[in-house]
Amino acid sequence: MLAASVTSFSSDSPLDGLQVGDVPEPATREHWTTVDVRAASLNHHDLWSLRGVGLRKEQLPMVLGTDAAGVAPDGTEVVVHGVIGADGHGVGPRERRTLLSEHYPGTLAQRVSVPTANLIPKPAALSFEEAACLPVSWLTAYTMLFTTGGLAPGDSVLVQGAGGGVSTAAVLLGVAAGLEVFVTSRSAEKRERALSLGAAAALGPGERLPKRVDVVLESVGQATWQHSVRSVRPGGTIAVCGATSGDAPPAELARIFFQELRVQGVTMGSRDDLAALANFVSHHDVKPLIDSVHPLARTREAMAGLVDGTQFGKIVVTP
Known part of the structure; x- marks a missing residue:
């Protein structure tokens, strides 16, 4: 499948280590679900990963991305909560808390696997691009x-x-x-x-x-x-x-x-917080502001906007 990965680190020129290409399909795990990603949004966490913060060389290549919206195997439209561990759902109670793309492959891919408990119903009023901005x-x-x-x-x-x-x-x-x-x-x-x-x-x-x-x-x-x-x-x-x-x-x-x-x-929030946020935006008719949308194949161009800091709102990538 196609994915955007970090293959090397550079603190001064982080995009040098960004590669878009084929990677293995997500591994099958008990109590995990593989989601077809319809949209993912970029975050400064992706830039820190490209600079080598939070990752070790032996973990490379690592698929980037910490949030996404997509479709579960049963056809349900979902939002992915990107925090893994800390509560035992799908990984065991002693696994330390990490974000997607730190220990497990991230969301800048055609498909991503996460603990099933990490899936929140997508607000019907939001597009996949808008919903991908929430997590x-x-x-x-x-x-x-x-x-x-x-x-x-x-x-x-x-x-x-x-x-x-x-x-x-x-x-x-x-x-x-x-x-x-x-x-x-x-x-x-x-x-x-x-x-x-x-x-x-x-x-x-x-x-x-x-x-x-x-x-x-x-x-x-x-x-x-x-x-x-x-x-x-x-x-x-x-x-x-x-x-x-x-x-x-x-x-x-x-x-x-x-x-x-x-x-x-503050680092993101819990699954319950994400569900509460989804209810909030639905009831108040609030929609995330999107700066631009890019195909996954052009993730480098999308990430350049984050490096420059010129965006107003979220930069979204669609597989």
């Missing part, structure tokens, strides 16, 4: 807003870095839930697009907010960390899901303990 970026945003952040209608949130998959999901989910959403971006065009999605205000990097917010969603890291710490109200929460600009500079510990701030890391 990583949208689930992470949902968890940061409502599980970690505990936000409710009328609360406020700052989303650092408009345009990426998590940030666009956070804006759309937050607006649908009645939150006051602030965003930041270096790009005037991206700020305007965030406002068109319903953000209350869009600011340049480091600009002072009209007020301190209840929760900050931090995925940028070094470039925005100080602004995040200084933009959250006393007793508020900073939810961290990544650091695309590198690790944070000095942590502002004095401000964190004096203001009694909570810093919480």
Whole structure:
């Protein structure tokens, strides 16, 4: 079958190790299901894998991809939850938690095998391309807003870095839930697009907010960390899901303990969270924003958009 794999690592030129070609069909395992992939979306996790983060040379080649939507053997349309292990479903209770493409082959392929318990019914109102955006970026945003952040209608949130998959999901989910959403971006065009999605205000990097917010969603890291710490109200929460600009500079510990701030890391969410997200988008008629759709054979071109950081919304690949 056709798949996009990492075959070598390069921290400076990650696309050098990306290869699209034939790979073996998924192995048959008890309590696992092989899904015909109809769409998969790209994530920064794919770039980290190409840079050699989370993988060892002896694991190569490894099929990339952590989320997908497709069709199960019985014809059911499903969304794939990409977290394997941690609860025993399909792998045993002692297997450590990993994401697809770390220990088991990923979703940038014509077919992918996952524990049967990892399959969530696809929302009927979403296309396969839209549904493929849910398991990583949208689930992470949902968890940061409502599980970690505990936000409710009328609360406020700052989303650092408009345009990426998590940030666009956070804006759309937050607006649908009645939150006051602030965003930041270096790009005037991206700020305007965030406002068109319903953000209350869009600011340049480091600009002072009209007020301190209840929760900050931090995925940028070094470039925005100080602004995040200084933009959250006393007793508020900073939810961290990544650091695309590198690790944070000095942590502002004095401000964190004096203001009694909570810093919480987030990696996607549980199967129950994904099911709750699917129900949320169905009931609120919210659809993921897609930047572009590419055939699997042109995954390198699709991944280049992620490297450049020029996208607004999700980049999707279709086998």
